[in-house]
Amino acid sequence: MSDTNYLNVDYGIRSWLLTVDHKRIALLYLGSITVMFFLGGVFALMIRLELLTPAADVVQADTYNKLFTMHGIIMVFFFLIPSIPATLGNFLVPMMIGARDLAFPRLNLASWYIFLVGALFTLWAVFTGGVDTGWTFYTPYSTVGANTKVIPAAVGIFINGFSSILTGLNFIVTIHRMRAPGLTWFRLPLFIWATYATSVIFILGTPVIAITLALVGVERAFHIGIFDPAIGGDPILFQHLFWFYSHPAVYIMILPSMGVVSELITCFARKSPFGYSFIAISSLAIAFLGFLVWGHHMFVSGQSAYASLIFSFLSFAVAIPSAVKVFNWTATLYRGSIAFQAPMLYALGFIGLFTIGGLTGLFLASLGLDVHVHDTYFVVAHFHYIMVGGALMGYLGGIHFWWPKITGRMYPETLSKIAALVVFLGFNLTFFPQFILGYLGMPRRYHVYPDEFQVLNVMSTAGASVLGLGYLLPMGYLLWSLRYGARAPANPWQATGLEWQTPSPPPTENFVVTPIVTGPAYCYAGEEAEVV
Amino acid sequence: MSDHVGTLPAATAHQFDDAVQQRDASGLGMWVFLVTEILFFGGLFTIYTVYRSLYPEAFGHASGTLDITLGAVNTAVLIGSSLTMALAVHTAQVSRNRRLVALFLCATIVLGGVFLGIKGVEYAQKFHEHHVPGPSFHYSGADAQHAELFFCLYFLMTGLHALHMVIGVGLLSVLAVMALRGRFGPSYYTPVELTGLYWHFVDIVWIFLFPLLYLVERHS
Numbered sequence: 060m061s062d063t064n065y066l067n068v069d070y071g072i073r074s075w076l077l078t079v080d081h082k083r084i085a086l087l088y089l090g091s092i093t094v095m096f097f098l099g100g101v102f103a104l105m106i107r108l109e110l111l112t113p114a115a116d117v118v119q120a121d122t123y124n125k126l127f128t129m130h131g132i133i134m135v136f137f138f139l140i141p142s143i144p145a146t147l148g149n150f151l152v153p154m155m156i157g158a159r160d161l162a163f164p165r166l167n168l169a170s171w172y173i174f175l176v177g178a179l180f181t182l183w184a185v186f187t188g189g190v191d192t193g194w195t196f197y198t199p200y201s202t203v204g205a206n207t208k209v210i211p212a213a214v215g216i217f218i219n220g221f222s223s224i225l226t227g228l229n230f231i232v233t234i235h236r237m238r239a240p241g242l243t244w245f246r247l248p249l250f251i252w253a254t255y256a257t258s259v260i261f262i263l264g265t266p267v268i269a270i271t272l273a274l275v276g277v278e279r280a281f282h283i284g285i286f287d288p289a290i291g292g293d294p295i296l297f298q299h300l301f302w303f304y305s306h307p308a309v310y311i312m313i314l315p316s317m318g319v320v321s322e323l324i325t326c327f328a329r330k331s332p333f334g335y336s337f338i339a340i341s342s343l344a345i346a347f348l349g350f351l352v353w354g355h356h357m358f359v360s361g362q363s364a365y366a367s368l369i370f371s372f373l374s375f376a377v378a379i380p381s382a383v384k385v386f387n388w389t390a391t392l393y394r395g396s397i398a399f400q401a402p403m404l405y406a407l408g409f410i411g412l413f414t415i416g417g418l419t420g421l422f423l424a425s426l427g428l429d430v431h432v433h434d435t436y437f438v439v440a441h442f443h444y445i446m447v448g449g450a451l452m453g454y455l456g457g458i459h460f461w462w463p464k465i466t467g468r469m470y471p472e473t474l475s476k477i478a479a480l481v482v483f484l485g486f487n488l489t490f491f492p493q494f495i496l497g498y499l500g501m502p503r504r505y506h507v508y509p510d511e512f513q514v515l516n517v518m519s520t521a522g523a524s525v526l527g528l529g530y531l532l533p534m535g536y537l538l539w540s541l542r543y544g545a546r547a548p549a550n551p552w553q554a555t556g557l558e559w560q561t562p563s564p565p566p567t568e569n570f571v572v573t574p575i576v577t578g579p580a581y582c583y584a585g586e587e588a589e590v591v
Numbered sequence: 592m593s594d595h596v597g598t599l600p601a602a603t604a605h606q607f608d609d610a611v612q613q614r615d616a617s618g619l620g621m622w623v624f625l626v627t628e629i630l631f632f633g634g635l636f637t638i639y640t641v642y643r644s645l646y647p648e649a650f651g652h653a654s655g656t657l658d659i660t661l662g663a664v665n666t667a668v669l670i671g672s673s674l675t676m677a678l679a680v681h682t683a684q685v686s687r688n689r690r691l692v693a694l695f696l697c698a699t700i701v702l703g704g705v706f707l708g709i710k711g712v713e714y715a716q717k718f719h720e721h722h723v724p725g726p727s728f729h730y731s732g733a734d735a736q737h738a739e740l741f742f743c744l745y746f747l748m749t750g751l752h753a754l755h756m757v758i759g760v761g762l763l764s765v766l767a768v769m770a771l772r773g774r775f776g777p778s779y780y781t782p783v784e785l786t787g788l789y790w791h792f793v794d795i796v797w798i799f800l801f802p803l804l805y806l807v808e809r810h811s
Binding site for chain 2 (some may be wrong): 153162265
């Protein structure tokens with residue numbers, strides 16, 4: 060074939076490491092976060108292995124503490140937060156808005172290198188003794204108690220934060236300033252709205268966690284009482300600052316996934332989304348309200364009862380824009396011509412699991428019930444339904460959906476459907492028993508437990524093995540498809556969206572001719588026949 | 592290609608349609624970056640506010656040990672540097688006088704250097720008085736523990752601010768060289784304008800730091 064695209068334009072290692080092409084940078088990120096994902100996954104499996112039996116037989120308490128800490132740190136900061144924005148977002152934002160690249164391509168490359176440096180610091184901490192504070196770094200344990208590699212891990216997260224900030228900044232400027240002619244805000248794909256909302260959180264939240272972790276480092280290094288009550292500090296202040304970022308960070312993980320699901324549902328139901336503007340605005344509403352609910356992590360930490368009351372109310376309020384999305388997706392499916400392709404299976408899985416995750420979030424936002432289930436496996440199950448059942452399902456669905464565009468190859472459909480089902484079943488088997496365990500009173504972060512909890516724990520561990528297989532499958536067949544997959548046409552799904560109007564894989568400049576947009580997004584055939 | 596490089600805008604980068612779009616994007620990028628910066632300092636301001644209200648006595652007394660004169664002089668110096676910065680931007684916008692642009696930039700660098708120098712003198716005083724938090728910290732007033740917290744925040748906040756100043760001086764030095772080479776003029780002055788935004792931001796941070804640390808409820 061004679062036509063050049065962004066992949067075959069140059070093969071040298073320099074052409075990758077010094078690239079400023081957003082599509083190549085997306086692939087650099089894809090490779091690096093996949094490594095981090097499997098590392099975090101290994102820790103998860105070791106946790107589940109230890110919990111197979113009530114006694115401590117694989118690891119002792121200290122090692123167990125390190126396992127769940129490093130699982131959390133790696134998965135949260137080095138996989139979930141960059142996952143969709145840095146890979147699919149990087150690849151798709153310019154393509155979806157008809158631009159040749161992001162506004163600041165060199166900054167984009169710099170953000171990947173910053174990510175790498177942050178990741179290396181954290182890996183250094185992981186492989187030279189580990190960290191045992193929990194991913195939350197609660198003080199004063201993290202500043203005076205823990206005798207582990209807290210500072211390198213915190214430095215890694217601090218550095219990685221700038222990678223997030225630069226990515227968010229790049230997206231905001233690009234979406235504001237570089238849309239194709241005719242592409243007004245309310246003609247934007249819903250994925251762009253979600254990415255925009257995510258970027259706002261990157262910009263506003265990340266600097267706060269950076270400064271907070273820097274202070275943890277200062278207190279640890281110089282023994283100044285910033286957060287340690289024994290030397291004059293206030294540990295609750297740390298929790299306020301930590302959750303001011305880390306609760307919105309949950310929306311950093313879930314919002315892009317919601318954007319992906321909006322794309323998948325419309326494409327495979329062959330309908331324009333029900334209530335486009337509601338879905339679009341609800342992304343911004345989630346980003347906004349998400350900044351006002353951090354106190355629901357602290358109902359039992361000793362914050363004032365009035366603060367808890369308000370945080371409880373606001374946490375319920377976040378359910379409104381979230382529910383708007385779920386109802387609108389469901390209404391979009393209604394009377395749609397639904398095709399159960401693999402990405403759609405992930406999207407449907409997302410809706411179900413996110414709904415369970417969201418509803419149990421309301422349990423936790425209730426002041427009375429939270430006292431009962433706080434720091435139990437109920438919480439663990441809840442946030443895994445959001446972060447894994449939600450964010451990760453959306454990520455995998457998106458990777459499959461855009462795989463033909465990214466690589467120019469089709470993934471094997473049957474195998475992918477099987478993998479999607481394996482992931483869904485494995486996920487539920489892993490985490491649903493944890494709701495029950497938590498409700499019955501099994502606390503999180505212990506490596507031993509009473510005998511009566513064993514049956515549910517065995518189920519969970521069995522589920523984790525299935526889930527692990529479900530993640531290895533795509534890893535295998537997607538790599539296989541790079542060489543043996545069928546060549547992808549420009550638009551294998553007959554999807555709308557500018558990214559499908561250019562060859563697969565796209566040329567370096569994305570479009571041969573800058574597209575001009577004359578109608579709304581999502582004009583699927585059979586509907587109001589508006590000419591695009 | 593023309594020899595009069597200085598009169599031409601730098602080439603538009605490949606991702607932009609034209610120079611206007613490029614300028615708009617760069618400007619918005621700087622504003623978004625400054626929003627991030629506000630939140631970055633905002634975390635420290637929040638911590639300071641919380642502890643100030645928890646321990647007003649200790650903070651008031653510790654605040655009394657800071658040198659108001661040096662702080663006030665520094666405030667004046669920094670506001671002066673914002674003036675020269677604004678003049679540099681204005682000159683680049685309206686004229687092709689490369690020497691004048693470079694002159695204003697150099698004046699800004701000098702004033703920034705004076706600010707950092709005075710800050711250094713203040714820090715040195717604190718070292719002599721053993722008011723630097725850490726093992727050698729010594730404080731004769733009441734509630735030494737929370738006074739140490741005040742000094743810790745003082746050093747963190749002014750230190751982070753000074754770090755921004757150092758970065759600003761570095762950026763200005765590059766700009767001054769570019770200005771002398773005639774890179775800026777009415778058709779292309781984005782780097783001067785954006786560095787100006789950054790410099791003013793750093794100035795404004797100090798405008799909040801000075802009263803909060805030196806002036807409010809000061810006991811001596």
